[in-house]
Amino acid sequence: MTEEEMQKLHNTIDVGVKAAIAAAIERHRQLGQSISVMKDGKVVTLTADKIAAIQNQHYSQNKI
Template sequence: MTEEEAINLHRKIEAGVKAAVAQAIERHRRLGESISFMKDGKIVTLTAEEIPQIQVDEKL
């Protein structure tokens, strides 16, 4: 695999991971479920109402 192919593959993987995370977050929001994540070394929990609505591609 050339370096250019590796870079392109990395970009595709990164885009897929970002899309999957966005889809999971949006699913939580629609189902009224909270989400928790780490920010600055602390656990932050957002209620479904606090999760901003985002556009996701439902094809994943």
């Protein structure tokens, strides 16, 4: 496999993993469930309303 093919495969995997994570987070938000994430080296639990705020901030900063 060439370097270019490897890079394309890596990019495809990254996109798939990020989409799966976003879908799981959104499902938790819709169900009103909390999630735990790492922030500054510590585990932080976010309630469903905090998840929405984080997602909105992320989308506005990255224009996804």
